[in-house]
Amino acid sequence: MRKLVFLAAIALTGVSGLSACSQQESADQAQQQVQAPVAKPTDPNDSAGWKKYLVEQVKQHMQGVNTRPYMYYVPGGDSDDAVSQRQNQLDNVSDVVARTVLPGNMMAFGGPDSAKTADLIVAAFKNAQPGSFKGVVVLFVGDAADQQRVADALKPSAAEFRFAQM
Structure with a gap:
């Protein structure tokens, strides 16, 4: 039973770590999208x-x-x-x-x-x-x-x- 609790704790820690990496990658991608240069508008009324x-x-x-x-x-x-x-x-x-x-x-x-x-x-x-x-x-x-x-x-x-x- 102790081994099962120990393995569950390790698995939970691993999943938490992977989800944090995924969130960091998403934040990095969002930052790159925000930094994309804005093109000069072609419509003078825009x-x-x-x-x-x-x-x-x-x-x-x-x-x-x-x-x-x-x-x-x-x-x-x-x-x-x-x-x-x-x-x-x-x-x-x-x-x-x-x-x-x-x-x-x-x-x-x-x-x-x-x-x-x-x-x-x-x-x-x-x-x-x-x-x-x-x-x-x-x-x-x-x-x-x-x-x-x-x-x-x-x-x-x-x-x-x-x-x-x-």
Whole structure:
């Protein structure tokens, strides 16, 4: 009888150990699935897809950032709704720029229309105080054609400019 109890205990321990290995493998597989890169959306009207894409780009450029980033999705299109959303976003960003942001933070901008995103950044930073963004990272997710004008607009503020090609 003792041998039977002893063998049952060993079997139970073995099964527990194997199930723990299986759970670890499942967790590893889930982690790999989570880390799969998000592809750039092909539909400019897919706001949810573009926001996920922006989050993925921000994650890749977080070095030196100590806090949660400020992410600004800039909608594309010329509908009244899109124009209104961009104006609201410009007002919001302009207020943040006027108050400045503490060093170690990040402001990230992206959307389906690189030119409209660049326009928003340029307009928001036109009145930034010289040197007021020293130690702040500004990430622009856009096209190379818009990279230089955004960099030029940010230069007086002393922000650390980072660019991610769409």
